[in-house]
Amino acid sequence: MSLRLGAIVDALGGELHGAHPDAEVARIAPLESAGEDALSFLSNPRYQAQLADSRAACVIVAPALREAALARGACIVAPDPYVYFARVTQLWARAHGQGPARGIHPSAVVHEEAQVHPTAWVGPLCVVERGAVIGAHTQLKSRVTVGERCVLGERCIVHPGVVIGADGFGFAHERGEWIKIEQLGAVRIGDDVEIGANTCIDRGALDDTVIEDGVKLDNLIQIAHNVHIGRHTAMAGCSAVAGSTRIGAHCTIAGAASIVGHLQLADNVHISTNTVVTHSISRPGQYTGVFPMDENAQWEKNAATLRQLHRLRERIRALEQKTQGG
Amino acid sequence: MSLRLGAIVDALGGELHGAHPDAEVARIAPLESAGEDALSFLSNPRYQAQLADSRAACVIVAPALREAALARGACIVAPDPYVYFARVTQLWARAHGQGPARGIHPSAVVHEEAQVHPTAWVGPLCVVERGAVIGAHTQLKSRVTVGERCVLGERCIVHPGVVIGADGFGFAHERGEWIKIEQLGAVRIGDDVEIGANTCIDRGALDDTVIEDGVKLDNLIQIAHNVHIGRHTAMAGCSAVAGSTRIGAHCTIAGAASIVGHLQLADNVHISTNTVVTHSISRPGQYTGVFPMDENAQWEKNAATLRQLHRLRERIRALEQKTQGG
Amino acid sequence: MSLRLGAIVDALGGELHGAHPDAEVARIAPLESAGEDALSFLSNPRYQAQLADSRAACVIVAPALREAALARGACIVAPDPYVYFARVTQLWARAHGQGPARGIHPSAVVHEEAQVHPTAWVGPLCVVERGAVIGAHTQLKSRVTVGERCVLGERCIVHPGVVIGADGFGFAHERGEWIKIEQLGAVRIGDDVEIGANTCIDRGALDDTVIEDGVKLDNLIQIAHNVHIGRHTAMAGCSAVAGSTRIGAHCTIAGAASIVGHLQLADNVHISTNTVVTHSISRPGQYTGVFPMDENAQWEKNAATLRQLHRLRERIRALEQKTQGG
Known part of the structure; x- marks a missing residue:
C-alpha cells in the first residue's frame, strides 16, 4: 500500500515542497512515531517542537509553518x-479498496416493500423491514436492523449492531401493571449521518424520532423516542438522550453524558463527559457536572461530608450571625 | 389508515359524545399538534388549557372534564x-397489520432441542440455543440471542440485538491471572416481560438469573448474573444491575442508574436518573445521587472545593469552638 | 448430570476426606442453599459460620479449615x-457437553481471505471480514462481528453481539461540519481474552487498538480507537475508555466507570464503580468519585448547596479572618 505525493496534491490541493511528486509514502502516521516512509501532519502549533525531530517523509503543515517544515524536509x-x-x-481508503460497497449481501433480510437505493449497501446479516427507505450511497455495515417505515438519507454510515426503530419505552400505569403504548411513529435520519456500533435509535410514540443532516453518533448510544437532534451535532460513546428531548445544531455531547427527557438544548451547547443534563439549556456554552475523582480514602471523607452539606451551610450561617452580633 | 370512533368504544368501552360512531380518525396525535383528522387525549389536568385550543377531531378525557371537552367538540x-x-x-396497531407474527423466520438459527411455542415468533437472524424455551405469543423481533436452557414466558416482546444468557462475569484470581468460573446457571424470564434493544441479561453462575412477570426493560441495559428483578419493575435505558442484587416489585430505575452487586432493594423503591446505588434499601421512596450540572467555570470552582470538603468541615468546627470559647 | 468426587480430585488435585471417591454430586451450589446432593465451597473465612449449617454433600475448604469441615462431613x-x-x-462444563465447539457455523459469513484456525469456532450469524485472523481454540459465540484485518489470539471467548473493529469516532471540523477521518488501523487482541455481550472495540485511526493477553471485558463496554489495555486487566459492565488512553496491567475498572481520552493509567490501578477518570494515574491504588446516594429530599438540599460550595468556602475564610482579628 502506498500513495504518490503528487497524487495527493492533485486530488486535494495544497502545495508540495521539498519532494518530487513521484515520491511515495507507504503509510500515514503521527509525527512522533512516523518512520521515513510515512506522511504525517502537524495540526496543533503546540506540537511544533515535534516537527524538527520527526522522521516522516513529508509533513502536512499550515502556511505559517512552511519555513520550519522545509528546514526539516518535505512538506505539503x-x-x-x-x-x-x-x-x-479518505483518499487512502479509496485507493486501497476500502471504498463503499453497493448492493444487498445475500445473507441480509430485506423486506420486499423496503426501498434500498441501487447505490446503497446492505451488508451481511442486516434486517431491513417493511417500508424502510435506505438512501443513495448509504452503507449498513453488517448486523444492522432498520425497522418498519424508518428512513435513512444519503451517504449515511451505519456500523454493526445498530438498531434503528425499536419500540420507544412507553407504558401507561394501571393498578400496578404496565400497559404498552404501541409506538406508531418511526425514525427519520438525514443525510451524511454516521451511527456507531450497537447504538439504538427508538421509533417515536406518535410522531417520529428525528436525526438531522450531518449528525455523528458514536457507539452504544441510546436515543429514545421522539428525540430530535439538530444538524451537525456530535455525540460520543455511551451517551444517552431520554424521550422527547430536542437538541440543537452544532452541539457536542461528550462520552457517557445523559440528557433527561422533555428538555430543549439550544444550538452550540457543549456537554462535558458524564454530565447529567436535568434542565433545558438556552445559552450556548460548556456545561459540566462530574464528581471529581480522588484516592478512595479521600473520597470517602469528602463524600461523607457531602451528605451533611446542607447542615454545614446552616452552621456557617449560625457562625456568621454570632460573629455579627459579637 | 383510519379507525371508526364507534369501533374504538365498541372494543374498549368509554362513552362517545358529540360525534357519530361512523366518524373516522386518521391518526392519533398529542393535543397541541393534533389536526382535524386526529384522535387525541388529555391525561394530565395541568394541560386542560390546551383542550380548548386543540383542533383534534375527538379527545379522550376523564369524567370530570366531560363538559369542558364537549364545549369544544367530540370526546370519549x-x-x-x-x-x-x-x-x-394497541387497537390501532392491530387494525393496521402491526400485530404479532408467529412462527420461525427461515433465517433464524433454532436448535432442534429448543422449544418454541407454535404461537411464538422467532424473527430474522435470531439464535435460539439448545434447551431454550420460548413461551406462547412471545416475540423475538430480530437478531436476538437466547442462550442454552434460558426460558422466556408468555407474551414477552424482545427487541433486536438482545442477548439473553451470555456468561456472567465470574473469575477467580490466581497469581495475577483470571481463572474462568463457568456459568452453569441460566436465565428465567416470566410472562409479559419487554426487553429493549441491545440489552443483555447474563446467565447465573450456579443458580439462575430471574426476571419476574411484567418487568419492562429499556435499551442497552446490563443485568448481571444472579440478579433477581421483582414483578412489574421498570428500568430505563442504559441502567445496570451488578451481580446477585435483588430488586423488589413495582420499582422504577431511571436511565443510566447503576446498582452495585449483592444488594437488596425493597418493593416500591424509585431510583433517580444516573444515581449509583451502593447500599441496600429497605424503605420505599425516591433515592437520588447526581452531581448537579452547571456552567463549566462554576463547576470547576465547586469541584475543586469539593475535594477539600472534609477540611472545610474541620475549619467550621474550629470556628465553632473559637466562637464558643469567645 | 453428576460428577464423582474421585474424578474431581483426580483431575484437579486436592485431598478428599470423609467421603468415598465413588460418591457423586449432582450440582455445585453456594453453602447456604446447597442440598445433600451438592458440592460447595468456603472461600471467605468470614463465612465459616455457614459451614456448620450447610447441608452440602462435600465442601471445598482451605487447609486451615480441614478440622472444622470434617466435623461437619466430607470435604476437599x-x-x-x-x-x-x-x-x-470448568470440569463440570466439559463433563456435561458445554465444551468449546470448533468449525464455522453454516450461517456465519466469513470472508474467503479471513484466517480461522481449524480449532476455532465461528458461531451462528457471525461476520468475519477480509484479512481478519481468529486464533486457535478461540470461540465467537454467535452474532459477533470481527472487522477487516482485526486479529484475535488463542483461547479467546467472544460473546454474542460483540463488534470488533468498527470505525473509531474521528472527525475533523470544517465550517461547522464534520469531515470523516477514515480509520486505517485495526484491533489486535491477545490470548485468553474474554469479551462480554454487545461490547464494542473500535479500530485505531492510524495505529491499532490493542488488548493484551488475559484481559477480561464484561458486557456493553466501549473501547475507543487506539486504546491500549495491559495484561490481565478486568473491566466490568458498561465501563468505557475514550480514545488513545493506555491502561496498565492488572488493573480493575468497576462497572460504568469512564476513562477519558489520552490518559495513562499505571499497573495495578483500581477504579471504583461509576468513577470518571479525568487525569492520568501514576500510582497504584483505589480511586473513586461517586456522588453518594440519599433520599431524594436530602439530596436536593445538599445538591443545591453544592452549587454554592465555592462561596461557602469564601464565607468560611471571611469568618476565620474575623475571628482572627477579634
Whole structure:
C-alpha cells in the first residue's frame, strides 16, 4: 500500500515542497512515531517542537509553518492541516479498496416493500423491514436492523449492531401493571449521518424520532423516542438522550453524558463527559457536572461530608450571625 | 389508515359524545399538534388549557372534564384517559397489520432441542440455543440471542440485538491471572416481560438469573448474573444491575442508574436518573445521587472545593469552638 | 448430570476426606442453599459460620479449615478453595457437553481471505471480514462481528453481539461540519481474552487498538480507537475508555466507570464503580468519585448547596479572618 505525493496534491490541493511528486509514502502516521516512509501532519502549533525531530517523509503543515517544515524536509502546505489529513485518509481508503460497497449481501433480510437505493449497501446479516427507505450511497455495515417505515438519507454510515426503530419505552400505569403504548411513529435520519456500533435509535410514540443532516453518533448510544437532534451535532460513546428531548445544531455531547427527557438544548451547547443534563439549556456554552475523582480514602471523607452539606451551610450561617452580633 | 370512533368504544368501552360512531380518525396525535383528522387525549389536568385550543377531531378525557371537552367538540369519556389511549394504540396497531407474527423466520438459527411455542415468533437472524424455551405469543423481533436452557414466558416482546444468557462475569484470581468460573446457571424470564434493544441479561453462575412477570426493560441495559428483578419493575435505558442484587416489585430505575452487586432493594423503591446505588434499601421512596450540572467555570470552582470538603468541615468546627470559647 | 468426587480430585488435585471417591454430586451450589446432593465451597473465612449449617454433600475448604469441615462431613482440602471451585466449574462444563465447539457455523459469513484456525469456532450469524485472523481454540459465540484485518489470539471467548473493529469516532471540523477521518488501523487482541455481550472495540485511526493477553471485558463496554489495555486487566459492565488512553496491567475498572481520552493509567490501578477518570494515574491504588446516594429530599438540599460550595468556602475564610482579628 502506498500513495504518490503528487497524487495527493492533485486530488486535494495544497502545495508540495521539498519532494518530487513521484515520491511515495507507504503509510500515514503521527509525527512522533512516523518512520521515513510515512506522511504525517502537524495540526496543533503546540506540537511544533515535534516537527524538527520527526522522521516522516513529508509533513502536512499550515502556511505559517512552511519555513520550519522545509528546514526539516518535505512538506505539503494546506490551510487546515487536520482537515487535509482527514481528506488524505479518505483518499487512502479509496485507493486501497476500502471504498463503499453497493448492493444487498445475500445473507441480509430485506423486506420486499423496503426501498434500498441501487447505490446503497446492505451488508451481511442486516434486517431491513417493511417500508424502510435506505438512501443513495448509504452503507449498513453488517448486523444492522432498520425497522418498519424508518428512513435513512444519503451517504449515511451505519456500523454493526445498530438498531434503528425499536419500540420507544412507553407504558401507561394501571393498578400496578404496565400497559404498552404501541409506538406508531418511526425514525427519520438525514443525510451524511454516521451511527456507531450497537447504538439504538427508538421509533417515536406518535410522531417520529428525528436525526438531522450531518449528525455523528458514536457507539452504544441510546436515543429514545421522539428525540430530535439538530444538524451537525456530535455525540460520543455511551451517551444517552431520554424521550422527547430536542437538541440543537452544532452541539457536542461528550462520552457517557445523559440528557433527561422533555428538555430543549439550544444550538452550540457543549456537554462535558458524564454530565447529567436535568434542565433545558438556552445559552450556548460548556456545561459540566462530574464528581471529581480522588484516592478512595479521600473520597470517602469528602463524600461523607457531602451528605451533611446542607447542615454545614446552616452552621456557617449560625457562625456568621454570632460573629455579627459579637 | 383510519379507525371508526364507534369501533374504538365498541372494543374498549368509554362513552362517545358529540360525534357519530361512523366518524373516522386518521391518526392519533398529542393535543397541541393534533389536526382535524386526529384522535387525541388529555391525561394530565395541568394541560386542560390546551383542550380548548386543540383542533383534534375527538379527545379522550376523564369524567370530570366531560363538559369542558364537549364545549369544544367530540370526546370519549373514560376513567383513565392515558390507559385508554394506550389501549387505543394497541387497537390501532392491530387494525393496521402491526400485530404479532408467529412462527420461525427461515433465517433464524433454532436448535432442534429448543422449544418454541407454535404461537411464538422467532424473527430474522435470531439464535435460539439448545434447551431454550420460548413461551406462547412471545416475540423475538430480530437478531436476538437466547442462550442454552434460558426460558422466556408468555407474551414477552424482545427487541433486536438482545442477548439473553451470555456468561456472567465470574473469575477467580490466581497469581495475577483470571481463572474462568463457568456459568452453569441460566436465565428465567416470566410472562409479559419487554426487553429493549441491545440489552443483555447474563446467565447465573450456579443458580439462575430471574426476571419476574411484567418487568419492562429499556435499551442497552446490563443485568448481571444472579440478579433477581421483582414483578412489574421498570428500568430505563442504559441502567445496570451488578451481580446477585435483588430488586423488589413495582420499582422504577431511571436511565443510566447503576446498582452495585449483592444488594437488596425493597418493593416500591424509585431510583433517580444516573444515581449509583451502593447500599441496600429497605424503605420505599425516591433515592437520588447526581452531581448537579452547571456552567463549566462554576463547576470547576465547586469541584475543586469539593475535594477539600472534609477540611472545610474541620475549619467550621474550629470556628465553632473559637466562637464558643469567645 | 453428576460428577464423582474421585474424578474431581483426580483431575484437579486436592485431598478428599470423609467421603468415598465413588460418591457423586449432582450440582455445585453456594453453602447456604446447597442440598445433600451438592458440592460447595468456603472461600471467605468470614463465612465459616455457614459451614456448620450447610447441608452440602462435600465442601471445598482451605487447609486451615480441614478440622472444622470434617466435623461437619466430607470435604476437599485445597490451597485456594475459590480457584479450586473455578476449576470444578470448568470440569463440570466439559463433563456435561458445554465444551468449546470448533468449525464455522453454516450461517456465519466469513470472508474467503479471513484466517480461522481449524480449532476455532465461528458461531451462528457471525461476520468475519477480509484479512481478519481468529486464533486457535478461540470461540465467537454467535452474532459477533470481527472487522477487516482485526486479529484475535488463542483461547479467546467472544460473546454474542460483540463488534470488533468498527470505525473509531474521528472527525475533523470544517465550517461547522464534520469531515470523516477514515480509520486505517485495526484491533489486535491477545490470548485468553474474554469479551462480554454487545461490547464494542473500535479500530485505531492510524495505529491499532490493542488488548493484551488475559484481559477480561464484561458486557456493553466501549473501547475507543487506539486504546491500549495491559495484561490481565478486568473491566466490568458498561465501563468505557475514550480514545488513545493506555491502561496498565492488572488493573480493575468497576462497572460504568469512564476513562477519558489520552490518559495513562499505571499497573495495578483500581477504579471504583461509576468513577470518571479525568487525569492520568501514576500510582497504584483505589480511586473513586461517586456522588453518594440519599433520599431524594436530602439530596436536593445538599445538591443545591453544592452549587454554592465555592462561596461557602469564601464565607468560611471571611469568618476565620474575623475571628482572627477579634
